[in-house]
Amino acid sequence: MRNLLIVIAAFAVPLAHAEDLAPDVLVKTISEEVIGIIKQDKEIQAGNPKKIAALIETKVLPHFDFTRMTRLAMGRNWRLASSEQQSELTVQFKTLLVRTYSTALTAYRDQVIDYKPLRARPEDMEVTVRCEVKQPGGQPVSLEYEMEKTSNSWKIYDVKIDGVSLVTTYRETFAAEVRERGVDGLIKSLAAKNSQSETRSGSG
Amino acid sequence: MAIAKKLGAALLLFGSLGGCATPGGNPADPLEPLNRSVFIFNDTVDGAIMKPVARGYRAVLPRFVRTGVTNFFSNLQDVWISVNDFLQGKVQQGVEDGSRFLFNSTFGLAGILDVASSWGLEKHDEDFGQTLGRWGVGTGAYLVLPILGPSTVRDGLGLLVDFQTDLVWRIDDVPVRNSLVTLRFIDRRANLLDTTNVLEEAALDKYAFVRDAWLQRRRNLVYDGNPPRERSESDEDSP
Numbered sequence: 001m002r003n004l005l006i007v008i009a010a011f012a013v014p015l016a017h018a019e020d021l022a023p024d025v026l027v028k029t030i031s032e033e034v035i036g037i038i039k040q041d042k043e044i045q046a047g048n049p050k051k052i053a054a055l056i057e058t059k060v061l062p063h064f065d066f067t068r069m070t071r072l073a074m075g076r077n078w079r080l081a082s083s084e085q086q087s088e089l090t091v092q093f094k095t096l097l098v099r100t101y102s103t104a105l106t107a108y109r110d111q112v113i114d115y116k117p118l119r120a121r122p123e124d125m126e127v128t129v130r131c132e133v134k135q136p137g138g139q140p141v142s143l144e145y146e147m148e149k150t151s152n153s154w155k156i157y158d159v160k161i162d163g164v165s166l167v168t169t170y171r172e173t174f175a176a177e178v179r180e181r182g183v184d185g186l187i188k189s190l191a192a193k194n195s196q197s198e199t200r201s202g203s204g
Numbered sequence: 205m206a207i208a209k210k211l212g213a214a215l216l217l218f219g220s221l222g223g224c225a226t227p228g229g230n231p232a233d234p235l236e237p238l239n240r241s242v243f244i245f246n247d248t249v250d251g252a253i254m255k256p257v258a259r260g261y262r263a264v265l266p267r268f269v270r271t272g273v274t275n276f277f278s279n280l281q282d283v284w285i286s287v288n289d290f291l292q293g294k295v296q297q298g299v300e301d302g303s304r305f306l307f308n309s310t311f312g313l314a315g316i317l318d319v320a321s322s323w324g325l326e327k328h329d330e331d332f333g334q335t336l337g338r339w340g341v342g343t344g345a346y347l348v349l350p351i352l353g354p355s356t357v358r359d360g361l362g363l364l365v366d367f368q369t370d371l372v373w374r375i376d377d378v379p380v381r382n383s384l385v386t387l388r389f390i391d392r393r394a395n396l397l398d399t400t401n402v403l404e405e406a407a408l409d410k411y412a413f414v415r416d417a418w419l420q421r422r423r424n425l426v427y428d429g430n431p432p433r434e435r436s437e438s439d440e441d442s443p
C-alpha cells in the first residue's frame with residue numbers, strides 16, 4: 001500500500017506542473033526559470049533571435065491568453081470583427097507582442113525581482129500578481145500580471161509595467177485604425193509591422 | 205529663466221486652445237495635430253543627435269561609471285522629491301527621501317553611490333506636476349513639449365516649478381552648469397535606450413503608443429502605484 005502511494009506521488013509531481021500552481025507561484029516559477037536560462041545562455045544574451053524565440057515559445061507563451069488580450073485591446077470593435085477576422089487579429093497581435101517581449105528580454109541585466117505576497121481569496125477567478133524590479137539609480141519598476149483562472153491553469157491576460165497596461169496602450173491605436181480603415185485595415189497594419197520587424201531583425 | 209518664460213507662454217497658448225477637440229480621437233489629446241508635429245520634430249532630433257550620443261556614451265563608459273553618474277543626479281533630485289513628499293502630506297516618505305540625500309551625499313561620496321537604497325531607503329519618484337495632481341488639479345490637455353517630450357498642461361506647469369528648484373540649473377559657474385546639464389541629458393537618454401528599442405518594436409503608431417503609455421504612467425505616479433480603476437476598462441470587456 002505504501003509503495004503504491006510512493007509510485008502515485010512520483011508520477012503526480014511532473015503532472016502537477018502548471019495545473020495546480022497558485023497564480024503567484026506560477027509567475028515566480030516561470031520568471032525564475034526564464035531568468036535562469038538567460039543567465040546561462042551567452043547566445044541569448046547576445047540577442048540570438050532563434051534561441052530567444054524558442055525560449056519564449058516553450059516557457060512563456062503557454063501561460064498567456066492572447067485571445068482575451070486582443071479582445072481587450074479591441075474594446076467595442078471586437079464585435080465588429082467576424083470570427084475569421086478575430087482569429088487573424090489574435091495571430092498578428094500575438095506575433096507583435098512576442099517580438100516586443102523578445103526585445104525586452106535581451107535588455108535584461110542583473111535586475112533583482114521582488115515578488116509581492118498575493119492578495120486574493122481562494123474563490124477568486126481573477127487576480128493581480130505583483131512584483132518589483134529593482135534597478136540602480138531609480139525607483140523600483142512595478143510589474144503586475146493580470147491573471148484569470150481557466151479550466152486547466154491560470155493565464156495572464158495583461159501586463160502592467162509601472163501602471164502602464166500593455167493592452168490599454170494599444171486600445172487607442174486599434175480604435176483609430178478601425179475608425180479610419182476598418183478591421184481589415186488594422187489586420188493589414190499589424191501584418192505590415194510584423195513583416196517589417198522581421199526583415200529588420202533578419203538583416204542585423 | 206528665459207526658457208521658463210517662453211515655456212509658460214507656450215503653455216498658456218496650448219491651454220487656451222484646449223477647447224477644440226478632434227472628433228473620435230483620444231479625448232485627452234485635443235491638440236493631436238499640433239502635438240504630432242512636435243513629436244516628429246523631437247523624434248528627428250533624437251534620431252540625429254541624442255540617440256547616437258547616448259549610444260556612444262554607453263559604448264565608451266563602463267557600467268559602474270554610468271551608474272555613478274545616474275546616482276549623482278538622482279541624489280540631487282532627492283531634495284526636491286522630499287519637498288514634494290511633504291507638500292503631498294507624505295511625511296514619512298519625506299523624511300526618508302531627505303535621509304536618502306543626507307546619507308548618499310556623505311557616505312555615498314557626493315551621491316555617486318546609492319548606499320541608502322541598500323539600507324532599505326527606497327528611491328521615490330515625485331515632482332511638482334504630481335503634487336498638483338495630488339491636490340486635485342486635473343491633467344488638462346496632453347502636450348508634447350519641444351525636446352522635453354510628453355507632458356500635459358498640468359505637468360508642464362509643474363515642470364516650470366521643477367526647473368526653478370533644480371539644483372543643477374542654479375549653479376553660478378556657467379561652463380560647469382552647462383556641462384552638468386548636458387551630462388544629465390545624455391545620462392537620461394542612455395538609460396532610456398532599452399525602453400526606446402522596445403518601443404520601436406512594439407508600436408504600430410509610435411505617437412499614440414507613447415501618449416497612451418505616458419498618460420497611464422503619470423496617473424499611476426500621482427496615485428503612487430494604486431490608481432482607482434477606470435470605469436470604461438471593465439465595461440468594454442464584457443462579451
